[in-house]
Amino acid sequence: MQIDILSEVTDEVADAFTRLLPQLSSSAAPLSRAALAAIAAHPATTVFVARDGETIVGTLTLVLYPIITGLRAHIDDVVVDSAARGKGVGEALTMAAVRRAGEAGVRTVDLTSRPSREGANRLYQRLGFELRESNLYRYTIRQK
Structure with missing residues (x-):
């Protein structure tokens, strides 16, 4: 198992x-290569990918953002193929994100997960x- 930070969106990455x-969200729209590259390049996000040999088998996004009370970290969009x-992919991704957050000076890392x-x-x-x-409250903005 190898955990890498996504730095380049190749055909392999786009295919993965x-x-x-769809295994993460049935309602999420497919990502274009450009959209995925923009997410990976954004200064607030770190996209981790897990590889089993040459195959990408999981991903996680760590978001770091400053607010008045300090630097915050949130783990989002964790998905394992x-x-x-059951092979430790989720654990490896999560702990890589926690280490990265700690290196950035964050004191706590938050995440949400549906009870199901x-x-x-x-x-x-x-x-x-x-x-x-x-x-946890959510306000849905109706797009025109």
């Missing part, structure tokens, strides 16, 4: 995201993430 994105689950993702929730708790009592 085309395969992985269904054929690679039981395996992912068990993993995060096993890695030391603590369930916070909080209200």
Whole structure:
């Protein structure tokens, strides 16, 4: 298992995201190569990819952003290929993101996970993430 930071969007990377994105979200629109490259190049994001040999089997996005109370970190869009689950891919990706956040000076790392993702929730708790009592609100902006 090798964890890399995405720096270049190749055909292999584009194909991997085309395969992985539907496993993450049934409603997410496919990403163009340009959109994926823009995300990878954005100064607030670090996109990690996990490889099993030559095959990309997972990805995670770490977002670092400054706010009044300090530098914050959030893990988003974690997905492991269904054929690679249970092999430590999610753990390797998550811990790589935690290390990167720590190196940046962040004190805490947040993430959210739907309750139905039981395996992912068990993993995060096993890695030391603590369930916070909080209200998560979402406002949907209607596009014209």
